[in-house]
Amino acid sequence: MSRKYRIGIVGCGVAGAASALFLARDGHDVTIVEQAPVLGAAGAGILLQKSGQTILQHLGLREHVLQHAAPLEELYARQLSGSTLIRTRYADYGPECCAYGVHRGMLFSALHSELWKHGVQIATGCVSESREIDAQGVWIRDSCQRRHGPFDFLLVANGSRSRMREACGMRARTWNYAHGTLWFIAPLRVPGRLLQVVRGNRQLFGLMPMGDGLCTMYWGLPERDYPALQKRGLAALKQEILTFAPESEPVLEFITDMQQLHYTSYRHVWMPRWFDRTTLFLGDAAHGMSPHLGQGMNLALVDAYRFSECLRESQTPHAAFTAFRHKQRAYLRYYALLTFALSPFFQSDWPILAWGRDIALPLLPKIPYVKRQMLMTVTGMKSDFFGSELQL
Ligand SMILES: Cc1cc2nc3c(=O)[nH]c(=O)nc-3n(C[C@H](O)[C@H](O)[C@H](O)COP(=O)(O)OP(=O)(O)OC[C@H]3O[C@@H](n4cnc5c(N)ncnc54)[C@H](O)[C@@H]3O)c2cc1C
Helix, strand or coil: CCCCCCEECCCCCCHHHHHHHHHHHHHCCEEEEEECCCCCCCCCCEEEEEEEEEHHHHHHHHHHHCCCCCCCEEEEECCCCEEEEEEEHHHHHHCCCCCEEEEHHHHHHHHHHHHHHHCCEEEEECCEEEEEEECCCCEEECCCCEEEEEEEEEEEECCCCCCHHHHHHCCEEEEEEEEEEEEECCCCCCCCEEEEEEECCCCEEEEECCCCCCCEEEEEEEHHHHHHHHHHHHHHHHHHHHHHHHHHHHHHHHCCCCCHCCCEEEEEEEECEEEEEEEEEECCCHHHHCHCCCCCCHHHHHHHHHHHHHHHHHCCCHHHHHHHHHHHHHHHHHHHHHHHHHHHHHHHCCCCHHHHEEEEEEHHHHCCHHHHHHHHHHHHCCCCCCCECCCC
16 A cells, blocks of 8 residues: 555445445545434345445455345346236356345444444544535534544545535536335345336335345335325225235234334436545445445445555545546446436336336347346446446
8 A cells, every 4th residue: 555544434324334444454544424323223125236245255244244134036026917027037147146135234234343343433423514625634524513634535425415515516416206115124034036016117016035034125106195195094005015915914914003114215316527636426425326226235335345446556546536437437327327217117107118118128038148238237247338247
């Protein structure tokens, strides 16, 4: 390593925590500023793809995380009528390949416990609002007017709703999706696959195991329908889900109160440039997207790994930012554009897209080249639009 840097990181999610860990292991002096008062194990089940598994391996956390995760052999989606929409078997990608369903909170806990061991400073309960630059370096100013720093440079990893983009004068466009999802975690073992049931692109049910005897159920709906759904009450909602997907029955037994269901909306973030002289944006703050391809957390992990690699190989932080852009651009643009283009086929108010999807999706995997591209995409291993495989 050429130099030891003082690095400030905004946000202790997957991107922030994984970056901190890689950088602290390289001997840098790392401080995270996180808005949550306590670092806790929150969140739903997520898909840990082959790309994310590889990064956890580099962090030495793969085995630990997988002990608390559930292997998924396939992604299976059917229409309400019962006909198969798509069945993607991970073994078709490679003999040992599978995804893992994992509790987001479990992944956070694994990362957080390592942060302490590697001497990363974490300032919790501090909402970062802006950045200041003076002769000593770069500072983070929080909502209580405290200053954190000085740092040689900043990584901003505070999620898709980041206001630091604006505060740092970075150009960004964001789109709020009209549809989101209600999710629930049940103490129940379910078969090792991601099951989805769809009707057009207005209704969507999902069920996924996530290790430690837990599973996540989700129910997609337009955000504007959420108040009416709450008014109709829990019994009506449970009946609707049960009729839609009978597999939900044992899960629904654990839901006794509407408060147990969490609603999440999503947004797409596009930044033409992720960095300036002192600050680099990572993870959802730089390229937030809907969860339809199940890649966001995996991309955040790859960002963290790739940036630490770039810093090791570069003479200055700015050179590392430039190298990072060079390495990640095609890969991130591929997943961002594909997710942006595909999301309305699964959740939107344009039924014509669902009709097209229902015709095309069962046929596409019959073409061997397309099937291979689809497998590379879902495993998180497609490096760009032109078919090459990600090297991690
Ligand atoms: C319903 C749903 C399902 C998903 N399923 C999958 C999946 O199956 N697979 C997958 O790969 N991805 C999935 N994702 C996406 C995944 O969760 C995100 O892409 C991933 O968490 C991004 O990590 P991040 O660290 O960039 O941001 P976040 O996880 O959002 O973390 C941001 C952190 O910054 C903190 N913060 C925010 N603002 C401030 C501030 N002003 N100051 C200080 N701290 C701040 C937050 O408290 C948080 O700790 C899903 C997302 C949703 C909503």
